[in-house]
Amino acid sequence: MLAGYSKAMVEWMNLFQSQMPWLELVVRGVVIYVTLLVLMRIVGQREAGGLGLTDVLIVVLIAQAAAGGLSGESDSITDSVLLVAVILACSVLVDAASYRFPRLAALLKARPRLMIKDGQLEHRVLKREFMTTEEVAxxxxxxxxxxxxxxHRAYLEPNGMISVLLRERRTPDEPSKPSAE
Structure with a gap:
């Protein structure tokens, strides 16, 4: 009976032993994160909804990384935890680098795109984002x-939402009243 107990204990311990070299997990996590970040920047920002593209990327990658450890497909919880930590570290590093180096931010972070300028649609932006005039309307x-x-201006924001600035509505100037002197 004692031998059965120690065998079960060894199986439980395997849950926490890494099945893959740690460096390989780190490299895999970084390469996948960077590749998906670049691809999502190329694709555009229209389909993001209320989240930024990097937010969507983080959610998807963390879900995938944690899935193996949660469902038991992976033999090691440690591998899943390490991969999640690498993905979160990549996200923090990208945000920190973007904050510290504005030129890098222009490459890594989406910027608002001008869709309407002084009441006129910017068709180049609509074409780039695959938006129809009906969708804008x-x-x-x-x-x-x-x-x-x-x-006055309408922007497609990095989170996929559209912000609108209206023209100032000016009322005609009233003639000045003669002063009673």
């Missing part, structure tokens, strides 16, 4: 805008 209606002519 729909987004404007969500902002309570029916006439594109009242839009």
């Amino acid at each position: 729909s987004q404007l209606r969500l902002h309570g805008i029916e006439d594109i002519g009242v839009v």
